Amino acid sequence: MKIVTDKTPKVDIHQILTPDEIQGIIEHIHHYPQPRAAVLDALKLVQKRNGWVDDAQVAAIANMLSIAVSDVEGVATFFNRIYRQPVGRHVILVCDSIACYLTGYEALAEAFRRNLGIEFGQTTADGRFTLLPICCLGNCDKGASVLIDEDTYGPVLPEEVAMLLEQYL
Incomplete structure (x- = not known):
């Protein structure tokens, strides 16, 4: 043995x-x-x-x-912000807490998936973005919230996603 x-x-x-x-x-x-x-x-x-x-x-x-x-x-x-596999140049964390869920998480998540052409846990083919859920960003009064790299946004509407992504070249 x-x-x-x-x-x-x-x-x-x-x-x-x-x-x-x-x-x-x-x-x-x-x-x-x-x-x-x-x-x-x-x-x-x-x-x-x-x-x-x-x-x-x-x-x-x-x-x-x-x-x-x-x-x-x-x-x-x-710790969910330590990555053990390669990620894109920009990591997008979409808050799926109950506060964000009640203020538009589902539509916001769908807008990110549609605009990026990927699902949660994936990275765009050009290596630019990785899309991940996160259980809470501590931004509950401004849901639905998103963290891109170190920048917190909220509330974010689905129609704002494309413009938001353009800021991260």
Whole structure:
């Protein structure tokens, strides 16, 4: 019987992470009493380069923090704004909370799908947009709401979607 352990594999972080990423993670480590507390900061820092975090980068972060890869993976998959697969240059998050649902979510979601020619979870063929649902944007008084990259919009009407997308070339 083979016993599986969750030891952090030794990887050459210098082949996986940039010098700026390594330095940034080191700086984040010093902000916390335990290095493992810097996992989310490290993931966000690494994601800035390509828009997502691959398996090698997860292993490199685990190595730097001296924790198990599964611990980093657990944080990466828990937070819905850490992407574990490639996404478009612009990520569109359409709020599907009850507040947005009651103020036009269904029509807004359909307008995005129609204008982009994709379904939720997909990326346009040109790599420009990825369309995702999100359970709440905290913009309930302005539903139906959308987050594109770091920009929050609301209320957004279906007829405004095409014009909104044109802002993100």
